[in-house]
Amino acid sequence: xxxxxxxxxxxxxxxxxxxxxxxxxxxxxxxxxxxxxxxxxxxxxxxxxxxxxxxxxxxxxxxxxxxxxxxxxxxxxxxxxxxxxxxxxxxxxxxxxxxxxxxxxxxxxxxxxxxxxxxxxxxxxxxxxxxxxxxxxxxxxxxxxxxxxxxxxxxxxxxxxxxxxxxxxxxxxxxxxxxxxxxxxxxxxxxxxxxxxxxxxxxxxxxxxxxxxxxxxxxxxxxxxxxxxxxxxxxxxxxxxxxxxxxxxxxxxxxxxxxxxxxxxxxxxxxxxxxxxxxxxxxxxxxxxxxxxxxxxxxxxxxxxxxxxxxxxxxxxxxxxxxxxxxxxxxxxxxxxxxxxxxxxxxxxxxxxxxxxxxxxxxxxxxxxxxxxxxxx
Amino acid sequence: xxxxxxxxxxxxxxxxxxxxxxxxxxxxxxxxxxxxxxxxxxxxxxxxxxxxxxxxxxxxxxxxxxxxxxxxxxxxxxxxxxxxxxxxxxxxxxxxxxxxxxxxxxxxxxxxxxxxxxxxxxxxxxxxxxxxxxxxxxxxxxxxxxxxxxxxxxxxxxxxxxxxxxxxxxxxxxxxxxxxxxxxxxxxxxxxxxxxxxxxxxxxxxxxxxxxxxxxxxxxxxxxxxxxxxxxxxxxxxxxxxxxxxxxxxxxxxxxxxxxxxxxxxxxxxxxxx
Numbered sequence: 178x179x180x181x182x183x184x185x186x187x188x189x190x191x192x193x194x195x196x197x198x199x200x201x202x203x204x205x206x207x208x209x210x211x212x213x214x215x216x217x218x219x220x221x222x223x224x225x226x227x228x229x230x231x232x233x234x235x236x237x238x239x240x241x242x243x244x245x246x247x248x249x250x251x252x253x254x255x256x257x258x259x260x261x262x263x264x265x266x267x268x269x270x271x272x273x274x275x276x277x278x279x280x281x282x283x284x285x286x287x288x289x290x291x292x293x294x295x296x297x298x299x300x301x302x303x304x305x306x307x308x309x310x311x312x313x314x315x316x317x318x319x320x321x322x323x324x325x326x327x328x329x330x331x332x333x334x335x336x337x338x339x340x341x342x343x344x345x346x347x348x349x350x351x352x353x354x355x356x357x358x359x360x361x362x363x364x365x366x367x368x369x370x371x372x373x374x375x376x377x378x379x380x381x382x383x384x385x386x387x388x389x390x391x392x393x394x395x396x397x398x399x400x401x402x403x404x405x406x407x408x409x410x411x412x413x414x415x416x417x418x419x420x421x422x423x424x425x426x427x428x429x430x431x432x433x434x435x436x437x438x439x440x441x442x443x444x445x446x447x448x449x450x451x452x453x454x455x456x457x458x459x460x461x462x463x464x465x466x467x468x469x470x471x472x473x474x475x476x477x478x479x480x481x482x483x484x485x486x487x488x489x490x491x492x493x494x495x496x497x498x499x500x501x502x503x504x505x506x507x508x509x510x511x512x513x514x515x516x517x518x519x520x521x522x523x524x525x526x527x528x529x530x531x532x533x534x535x536x537x538x539x540x541x542x543x544x545x546x547x548x549x550x551x552x553x554x
Numbered sequence: 555x556x557x558x559x560x561x562x563x564x565x566x567x568x569x570x571x572x573x574x575x576x577x578x579x580x581x582x583x584x585x586x587x588x589x590x591x592x593x594x595x596x597x598x599x600x601x602x603x604x605x606x607x608x609x610x611x612x613x614x615x616x617x618x619x620x621x622x623x624x625x626x627x628x629x630x631x632x633x634x635x636x637x638x639x640x641x642x643x644x645x646x647x648x649x650x651x652x653x654x655x656x657x658x659x660x661x662x663x664x665x666x667x668x669x670x671x672x673x674x675x676x677x678x679x680x681x682x683x684x685x686x687x688x689x690x691x692x693x694x695x696x697x698x699x700x701x702x703x704x705x706x707x708x709x710x711x712x713x714x715x716x717x718x719x720x721x722x723x724x725x726x727x728x729x730x731x732x733x734x735x736x737x738x739x740x741x742x743x744x745x746x747x748x749x750x751x752x753x754x755x756x757x758x759x760x761x762x763x764x765x766x767x768x769x770x771x772x773x774x775x776x777x778x779x780x781x782x783x784x785x786x787x788x789x790x791x792x793x794x795x796x797x798x799x800x801x802x803x804x805x806x807x808x809x810x811x812x813x814x815x816x817x818x819x820x821x822x823x824x825x826x827x828x
Contacts, residue, residue: 243691267761281704519666
């Protein structure tokens with residue numbers, strides 16, 4: 178008996194009675210079978226009384242139990258009386274335990290979406306509008322929280338604000354330095370190749386200065402910050418959502434907006450202009466390195482740069498940095514607050530924060546440029 | 555140690571037929587840096603025991619469990635499984651030993667990115683030769699055992715805390731383990747599910763011949779199902795009770811242990827008869 182493969186034999190004895198004789202060793206690796214092999218046969222035979230006979234059974238493990246449970250559930254579903262006979266004692270016990278609670282039947286949603294309905298432009302539009310409404314709702318809540326802060330009624334802690342400033346600011350110096358110097362160099366190379374054709378290499382300084390101040394310094398800083406800080410905000414808030422910390426804050430009567438979102442947003446808004454100034458400086462330095470390689474002396478380069486820089490250019494960069502700071506914080510915090518409650522959801526929230534932030538940045542940058550162009554700034 | 559004196563007769567009654575030592579804790583000291591949590595822990599868990607680790611909050615119950623699981627290395631001493639040292643085994647040997655264990659953690663430890671069904675199926679897919687349809691049946695069976703039939707497609711975040719505990723148990727018993735470890739199995743369960751879980755633990759223990767190690771302070775569970783136990787004391791930082799909990803309640807000379815087993819009532823426990 179020890180070497181016998183697991184198997185069974187279905188007998189129809191009498192009109193409505195069927196017996197399934199179990200044979201062999203029902204353990205892993207003995208060619209175990211599944212109930213589906215006899216299911217159709219059994220259900221079509223009009224059996225009303227079904228017995229599983231275990232008197233010829235060898236050793237057994239979970240595979241036998243899984244088989245019996247499947248048997249039992251199929252019989253219950255088809256209104257067949259299920260009996261066992263000659264089973265080892267442990268099997269009876271475990272089967273009793275496994276069938277003590279009825280299987281959970283999921284309640285089916287009536288308006289399940291089909292492929293066709295997903296093509297309906299109206300549902301798509303409605304979803305997009307609902308999303309937009311939620312985003313606007315979030316921004317509205319932030320504005321309310323900020324107005325409470327101005328009136329001195331908000332539960333925002335200064336300690337949190339300083340902490341986030343430190344996280345977002347000094348901690349980011351290294352990576353901002355690297356990216357700005359390199360972007361400054363890239364700008365210089367780009368201009369140098371073209372300008373050399375006209376013998377106007379000296380204007381590389383103008384190109385780098387204006388390009389960095391108005392555009393590249395702030396944009397690169399914002400991209401780095403959305404990957405660094407925006408994603409961190411989403412992950413922090415998402416984890417707090419998972420740990421029920423946000424529930425705890427809400428039930429303490431504290432608005433999560435005031436307590437969690439406002440200090441993060443203000444920290445980014447405070448730090449972004451400073452980081453942008455720093456990035457601008459290093460960008461110009463990067464440009465000067467390239468220019469030095471082309472035979473322009475540092476003094477020449479600096480003079481040319483100083484002549485090119487006006488207050489307007491600096492203002493444009495700083496204005497953008499504040500707008501970008503708000504956008505990164507909104508994208509990060511919104512993704513975190515609306516995150517699901519599992520570890521996978523926190524990851525999704527972080528991804529969403531970065532992707533949304535970068536889309537916001539590009540769109541905002543383009544819009545601001547168009548407006549400033551029209552205004553002649 | 556006072557507990558040592560009445561060790562001999564207890565163990566004889568606890569494991570009449572299966573007197574083989576399954577897990578041996580030898581002279582174990584648990585410490586975080588220079589802070590010693592417990593010292594001189596020395597006891598045996600026998601085959602087929604339902605062994606409870608008891609003690610007040612912060613005495614190192616869960617830490618002892620983590621030492622037994624090899625998640626924390628002991629500061630001193632050794633842990634033996636069937637006479638083989640776990641502490642000094644190579645990583646490959648440790649992982650081989652671990653395959654025969656089933657563990658449920660305090661907050662479940664389910665993989666939140668997988669459905670309960672996938673959670674239970676994972677060890678089966680990794681370590682057994684069953685095919686997909688058999689695995690599906692076994693997953694359904696294991697979930698039915700813990701009263702979660704039909705919940706295969708739910709994510710851990712979509713079911714209640716108690717259900718998560720039971721799903722974690724289903725995953726722990728997926729491979730029919732030889733040793734089942736529970737960290738606070740019935741914490742957060744209603745009395746009925748808690749009793750069902752106790753019954754289930756005993757059933758699993760009987761049908762698999764498994765040894766059960768539990769960290770718990772649920773007195774009803776302790777008296778219902780525990781065959782042997784150890785009491786860790788936070789004050790003296792060592793074990794001050796060892797043996798069957800019901801016997802301990804009657805016969806221990808340690809006031810702390812008696813008080814614990816009588817729910818803080820210092821008098822002898824006439825009211826709490828089983």
